[in-house]
Amino acid sequence: MTAAGFIVRNALRNKRRLSLTILSVALSLFLFVTLQTALRELTEPQTSADAALRLITRHRLSVATVLPQKYLNRIRQVPGVVAVSQFTWLGGIYQDEKNFFPQFAVDADTIFRVMTEISVDPLQVAAFAKERTACIVGIKTMERFGWKVGDRITLLSQIWNCSPELVIRGVYSGGIDESNLFFHHDYFDELMDGFGKTGAFWMRVRDEASVQPVIDAIDSSFRNSEAETKTETERAFQLGFVSMFGNIQMLIGSISTVIVFTMLLVTASTMSMAIRERMREIAVLKVIGFNGREIFGLILAESFGLAVVGGILGCGGARLLYGSVDIYSLTQGFFTKFEVTPHIFVSGLLLAGALGVFSCLAPAWASIRMSVLDGLREVD
């Protein structure tokens, strides 16, 4: 027999309690990993390599405030801008409120020069460009609703007073979000009786060196105008969008803290019970020559092992689950990948290990301090 074998035998002596404790640690870790993954997804939105060269000009006040359409020509003329498209959020639903997905009114002739990472059949792009009510839809939305090219759909905007009647002329794939629908901004303007406004301008710049000069040129051009602008990279724009949810980091951090604390109490309670009922045996170990350090090591190893097994089940379970389910469909596009990264996985395991250590400190210390005679007087 080895010391490790003895630790395992001790851990297995009450199998029901062991299973319940490991399960509670595993569930807590599963929840912790889920929250951390959600936090990462929300605060570190995925970006493609092309996104570094993509800029967004929006109203300086907020993303919800529109800009004059006439800005388009001035932005187009800024040195370094390769292509620019209007980008207005329709906020529409298809037939029912639960059938929500992102739809944007865009400039048909430039949108695919701005969104270069998505792939569409050039014939479909051409068909889209020449028909005012045409639209191009991401593959995931096509699959979600079982649409085919040529289908006619009607969207009911929840923001604007319009209901675009569209015909699907193409399907795109690639990019970080394959659920969008793009339709003509001209058609949107017509439905809105010559609205003359746009939600934002999305543009592609020539190279990385052009990014800051273009930002400065656009924003200084509209300073002190009727609608001042804020131009930023796609990543900064996405983070700004997330901040509209409020201090989500603090919210998730608070919930995670509660989970960790609960887990600590559960593990500490189990270890206290397990050690309390073994005080007599610990006294016997002392009699046959085990010193305080060795007894502390035995208790620590048992607690650590128990917590780490729970951690592996919880973190591993989350990694397997989120790796195998279609999180995009499940969350109706709210989360795109929901990847449990190695960093989150290892953080979860480290947390489990730390909890295993901390939860046994009090009972281990009590067992070290206990005199042999007091331990031998303990009733089984």
Next chain:
Amino acid sequence: MQPIVQIRNLCRVYRQGEIEVAALNNVSLDIVEGGFTALMGPSGSGKSTLLHIIAGIDRPTNGSCAVRGVNVAELSETELAEWRNSQIGFIFQTFNLIPVLSAFENVEMPLLLTSLSGAERRAHVEAALELVGLQDRMHHLPRQLSGGQEQRVAIARALVTDPTLIVADEPTGNLDARAAMDVLELLTVLNRDAGKTIIMVTHDPRAAGYARRVLHLEKGELLRDEEIKSV
């Protein structure tokens, strides 16, 4: 015969709140190597306290207790644990085997603290279990053994490290007459044939009759020191 245990002016006072209770009061005695000594007396006479101090699991309030010249009271807790492992084999009234370990593993426990290899440990454990007549029960768990067999496993655990002293606290207290006799005969064999020094606490005169010397204690004082000529 050389004294293996030398006790001088030993006192042990317990405090219960404001009240002080003297469990041992100025006890002095020697125990020779190879002896089989029984400590007898009524409840509260101090016999178990004396045994615990000799075994290094309690400390005297005053006086000294030296085993092979080492004053046990002067050792730190860590030194004391190491000393107990190499010098003392303890047999309890309630056996105190670890329920999740087999007879073999229970006997092996004290050897985990030594530098012996796995094969050496196995040889020692098998020899100890053979000595107590349980070589065919070595893979049984304590709950699969009778009380007498459990106590024999405990005796094997006590002698597996080849200690200087085997101390037994009421070793027959939880056994029926037949099993008690077996255990006492085993202790006699260990003393007579293997030369082990044994100190046994008992309140049973029949058990004490197996010893070669009986020390009678009462109210914490050594009342009588009696040599037994034959069993």
